[in-house]
Amino acid sequence: MADEKAAKKIEPPNECLSKVRIGGPLAVTDDVLEQAQADLPGLSALFFESIEEDIEALDAKLKEMTDDPDSQKEVLDEIARVAHDVTGNGGTLGYDLLTVVGNQLRHFLENATLPLNELGQEVVELHIYALHAIFTQKLSGDGGDIGAELMSGLTRIIEKWEASA
Amino acid sequence: MGGIGVVMAALDISQLRFMIVEDNPFMQRVLKQLLRSYNVRLMREASDGAEAFKLLEAFPPDIILVDWEMMPLSGLDFIKLVRTSDESPDRFVPIIMVTAYSEAANIRAARDAGVTEYLVKPVSAVNLFSRIKRIIEKPRPFVECPTFFGPDRRRREDKNFGGPERRVSEPQHPH
Numbered sequence: 001m002a003d004e005k006a007a008k009k010i011e012p013p014n015e016c017l018s019k020v021r022i023g024g025p026l027a028v029t030d031d032v033l034e035q036a037q038a039d040l041p042g043l044s045a046l047f048f049e050s051i052e053e054d055i056e057a058l059d060a061k062l063k064e065m066t067d068d069p070d071s072q073k074e075v076l077d078e079i080a081r082v083a084h085d086v087t088g089n090g091g092t093l094g095y096d097l098l099t100v101v102g103n104q105l106r107h108f109l110e111n112a113t114l115p116l117n118e119l120g121q122e123v124v125e126l127h128i129y130a131l132h133a134i135f136t137q138k139l140s141g142d143g144g145d146i147g148a149e150l151m152s153g154l155t156r157i158i159e160k161w162e163a164s165a
Numbered sequence: 166m167g168g169i170g171v172v173m174a175a176l177d178i179s180q181l182r183f184m185i186v187e188d189n190p191f192m193q194r195v196l197k198q199l200l201r202s203y204n205v206r207l208m209r210e211a212s213d214g215a216e217a218f219k220l221l222e223a224f225p226p227d228i229i230l231v232d233w234e235m236m237p238l239s240g241l242d243f244i245k246l247v248r249t250s251d252e253s254p255d256r257f258v259p260i261i262m263v264t265a266y267s268e269a270a271n272i273r274a275a276r277d278a279g280v281t282e283y284l285v286k287p288v289s290a291v292n293l294f295s296r297i298k299r300i301i302e303k304p305r306p307f308v309e310c311p312t313f314f315g316p317d318r319r320r321r322e323d324k325n326f327g328g329p330e331r332r333v334s335e336p337q338h339p340h
Binding site for chain 2: 006007008009010011012014015016017019020021022023024026027028029032033034035036037039040042043046047049050081084085087088089090091092096099102103
């Protein structure tokens with residue numbers, strides 16, 4: 001940001017402020033926010049449809065996994081992209097564990113050296129199976145005891161992979 | 166209702182125009198529904214940055230919500246286009262990046278592209294509205310220099326700073 005020492009500072013007109021009012025029947029109060037949050041589960045049908053599509057896409061990509069570096073990279077890039085979507089959507093309707101596992105998978109793929117060996121591929125596979133389990137058993141929040149067990153298994157396989165690297 | 170523990174001034178934002186740039190149908194619906202809950206009625210959607218950029222002329226928004234990962238034009242490239250292209254209809258429009266990327270490197274990249282606010286998914290009614298409210302109540306000046314055009318990246322003012330203003334010019338209003 002050194003360039004900004006010699007930069008021009010501009011105050012643009014606040015177009016938003018000129019259109020906003022304080023109070024009135026259409027104002028966003030705490031009650032409005034609470035109701036807005038309470039209404040989100042109304043989108044659960046679309047949510048489950050979207051997550052199901054994502055998990056099917058992950059399953060399909062898993063079947064395409066090979067040891068060939070080029071095609072493996074293509075497969076893993078797509079898995080990371082879908083895991084990113086799951087990360088963003090999961091917690092929106094309270095399925096926080098989908099977000100945690102999706103994010104962990106994406107993070108693993110971003111930092112792993114490719115091509116993945118057999119153990120690395122197992123890390124990916126187990127994360128996808130975990131997403132499957134969370135979805136089919138509708139494990140909301142942290143998933144309780146089953147969630148803890150899933151996370152513990154994923155942590156163990158990542159530690160094993162890190163130790164072998 | 167007992168309240169949700171978030172004290173916010175009751176703003177009526179129903180006259181603001183929003184553009185949602187998001188390729189995931191579920192997340193697009195979430196954002197639309199939240200804006201409707203805030204009584205916003207004027208909104209348009211686009212599924213990627215290129216479609217959104219074309220739409221800016223016909224539907225000039227007051228605030229843009231943009232995802233990061235989209236094809237063919239990502240949210241990050243869309244922000245750069247809005248801020249720096251000669252064809253941009255409004256280089257100052259406030260932009261909120263709504264993304265699952267939570268790493269510091271991503272936040273820095275978005276800031277350097279000229280994003281106004283950054284919201285890490287999952288989205289909630291409170292966290293989205295808090296970003297909108299900040300844009301309205303605490304607008305940031307823009308900075309123009311050879312390598313950057315966008316909201317001032319030094320958000321916090323140092324109240325104890327007693328030295329001279331290091332920028333060449335005083336704030337100016339755009340023509």
